[in-house]
Amino acid sequence: MTNPTEIIPGVIFYSYLSATRKEKVGFLAHNTLVLQVSGLFTLETSRQKISMRRGEMLLIGKNQLGEITKTPLPGEDYETIVISLQEDMLRKIALEEQIEIQQKYTGPPNILIPGNDFLQGYFQSVIPYVRNPVEKLTAAMGILKVNEGVKLLLHTRPELSAFLFDFSEPYKIDLEKFMLSNFHFNVPLEKFAQFTGRSLAGFKRDFQKVFGMAPRRWLQEKRLAEAWHLIEERNKKPSAIYLDLGFESLSHFSHSFKKKFGKAPSDSGKIK
Structure with a gap:
């Protein structure tokens, strides 16, 4: 995914704009968590088309190709936070939490995450770091925030473990x-x-x-x-x-x- 600002290189990104833009992207290696601060985010792949607005979250599966449309809405610019959930970090969390997935994940490749108090609190805790680049978020702090996000997802949606911790190779498809x-x-x-x-x-x-x-x-x-x-x-x-x-x-x-x-x-x- 192409974004103007890397808060933590390769891990946390921030995008801000005031005009609609389309981007063709390949989600090549990692699962991705997108936090929508304002505006309209639309992801279209060969299998799904999903949109989200202010305060919503989307979990995007690895190994996909898709098109993103970023659209400011009346009265609000477009802002989004993108967190890359890299496999080495997910493997460490799986070991810590003693999670072992036996079967390949076969559900939807992209999942809208309903908001709740825990996730909204996490959402709000990330925003100040990306809006204030002078207040540098160190790499160590960034990784802690990413770990916190994954564990809150598991706490609120335990069934996401099959999505997050599927480390199998892609099946041979049509x-x-x-x-x-x-x-x-x-x-x-x-x-x-x-x-x-x-x-x-x-x-x-x-x-x-x-x-x-x-x-x-x-x-x-x-x-x-x-x-x-x-x-x-x-x-x-x-x-x-x-x-x-x-x-x-x-x-x-x-x-x-x-x-x-x-x-x-x-x-x-x-x-x-």
Whole structure:
């Protein structure tokens, strides 16, 4: 997740803005707890679409791809606190609490957490640190706050232990279905392999069997075909879609588009 400010690098982040923004993100390695201070937070994945407002919390599962929309609301800017629940820390808590999960978690990958006095108190205790960067939150204090958050979640929602302490590797999932839903994310092939429960070699081998071509070529062809549809059929501007389709820059997109279709995406008229 991309955020303007890292309070504790890689662990606690703070985002503040006064204009709507969309971000395509890959939740690659860690479970994540999001605390919504103000504004509207919307997460959309291939399986779920969840929104939350002021005072709400969302637990986001690891190994997902999704799009986040950050929207200020009338009378309030957008503020959110993001806490990364890294696996090494969760393993330590599982040992301390003598928690052992025997089965893989199969519930919803993202869970809205209802507020209560304990969690709201925790929520309020984190806000001063992120709003006042001069008052530095040390790494040790930050880890304590993260540990406190996890243990309060377990205290108020014991059933979340299956979500938090599932350390198993991803199952091998339907490759065709996953790629058709997530081709527009600009992530390395290694991550696509990880998300589908495969080694990189296994991913490339299975991909060739399913799609009849190498992954990089298929991704390029699929993204360009979607670009053609959006520009020609829905009158979208190239500058408005290239990032959403997984291209790193407008120039790269324009070059690839022209090579494929014989004209720049900014040119008017139907592509023959």
